[in-house]
Amino acid sequence: MLAPSALLLLVVSAAAPAERPVLLTAARMFDSRGGTLVTPGRVLVRGERIEAVGPKTAAPADAQVVDLGDATLLPGLIDAHVHLRLELTDNYQDYDLEALQKTVPELALEAAERARRTLRAGFTTVRDVGNEREYFINVGLRRAIQKGVAEGPRVIASGPQLGATGGHCDIMGFREGVLVQDRGEGVADGPDALRERVRWVVKNGADVIKVCATGGVLSAGDDVDTSQLTQAELDAVVEEAHALRRKVAVHAHGNTGAKRAIRAGADSIEHGTFLDDEALTLMRQKGVVLVPTIFLDRVRQEQLQRGAQFPPKVLQKMKQVGQTGRDMFRRAIQRGVKIGFGTDAGVFKHGRNAEQLALFVELGMSPADALRTATTVDAELLGLGSEVGVLEAGRRADVIAVPGDPLRDITAVQRVFFVMKDGRIYRQDAAAPAPKP
Structure with missing residues (x-):
């Protein structure tokens, strides 16, 4: 017996992946391969995938720029x-x-x-x-x-x-x-x-x-x-x-x-x-x-x-x-x-x-x-090693942002204020929560 059709009647409010590229910027980015921070954090997303990452990643002329401030970008x-x-x-x-x-x-x-x-x-x-x-x-x-x-x-x-x-x-x-x-x-x-x-x-x-x-x-x-x-x-x-x-x-x-x-x-x-x-x-x-x-x-x-x-x-x-x-x-x-x-x-x-x-x-x-x-x-x-878990070109555009530096304060991950999955933005708070003193 499969899940009932009632489940399929839910309406999702999240926007579809943007037609134009999106450049996410923040003070830093977590490199999950090396376990280090990269500064500044820049991730270019096109459709459902990451196109480029790194401090020198430039915004195409038609890109939407989302500046997340004093925050850290992490893989979902x-x-x-x-x-x-x-x-x-x-x-x-x-x-x-x-x-x-x-x-x-x-x-x-x-x-x-x-x-x-x-x-x-x-x-x-x-x-x-x-x-x-x-x-x-x-x-x-x-x-x-x-x-x-x-x-x-x-x-x-x-x-x-x-x-x-x-x-x-x-x-x-x-x-x-x-x-x-x-x-x-x-x-x-x-x-x-x-x-x-x-x-x-x-x-x-x-x-x-x-x-x-x-x-x-x-x-x-x-x-x-x-x-x-x-x-x-x-x-x-x-x-x-x-x-x-x-x-x-x-x-x-x-x-x-x-x-x-x-x-x-x-x-x-x-x-x-x-x-x-x-x-x-x-x-x-x-x-x-x-x-x-x-x-x-x-x-x-x-x-x-x-x-x-x-x-x-x-x-x-x-x-x-x-x-x-x-x-x-x-x-x-x-x-x-x-x-x-x-x-x-x-x-x-x-x-x-x-x-x-x-x-x-x-x-x-x-x-x-x-x-x-x-x-x-x-x-x-989970068998998704080539798709998720790392912010790099070609991966699924799963990106989150947390305030401050989670390598100094791991509890920052409990204050997520930006969530993107497959290039869709599901959460973007008006202002990032302040890092803990």
Whole structure:
């Protein structure tokens, strides 16, 4: 079942790419290849592509010049782990209502609004890794955005998550206090059955395969670190996905399940909370990308301070993953693991994605390397290395602007005031916010 036609009725107000070239100028520009600043920043855009960059880039006679002042131009940011169909509140029971009671048109329209918010926060590309009841909404949203009838980032869509019966991706099987005689769309057991699910999601438009190898935090029926798929099952998923030229993102908090996924040839490990040094070394050797969603712990602390209520089992798991995940992140940096940027937005409010970059820096990553996780690293992970993630001639014209210098103050990326995607300007505030003193 594909996303409903209601989604396609949305009207987008953003202007089409300008017929004449546009020269964007600012005090500086971030070179995401070298991790340095170029001064001044100048990017010439023609249609959907960048035509030229660099301090000496001149404006053609017919160009529109957009001077963004004391700001930094950056490539549009990328978030490799979002759930646009979802946005949890402080009331855990809303999670039940989201999964069990909302109609498909309602879910699709809400996802479109979240996509718009994400784009305006400076994220021009996202990888939506689905839900247990996805209805291929992220595939439909991707198409609607491509057609220009919905406003949002470029979407790499997984369709429904794959996983084992009763596992984290089968969250429909058990809700807190409620047994539902149903199962998630991607649930299967055994190598052959999981191969069939891979083929099925690809048939219905999936760009990437998302599979759950271990337990999770918000699934009340399992432990967060348990392994839920055998080596043979993960081998089958990865082999089938790669045969169909799809990458595989593996949800794995637990160490054993993560190691099985790494040995199977997974492209990324999502979360990675309990990874030990052996697992991190194996990831570095095999070039597997770690997508640590460590901002979640900070969000959960905010929720608890506001009086949010969670089931005891879920609350216990929240406490279990917080400090452990931060410690794992520090060790991953030390061991040279390739780290991508993904936030799990949807488990918290969409549009706050960039706040995780400040946490990366707080935990030991340089501002330049933090920005590269959300540009060059994610671009390669998503298979878009020749299209996005770098401001250079021939690339997609995805350009954002933030006040001041983000290499001095990484929180500047939380104050995006200009957003261009594919040569279209989606946000241009009347005045840039002042840099923090």
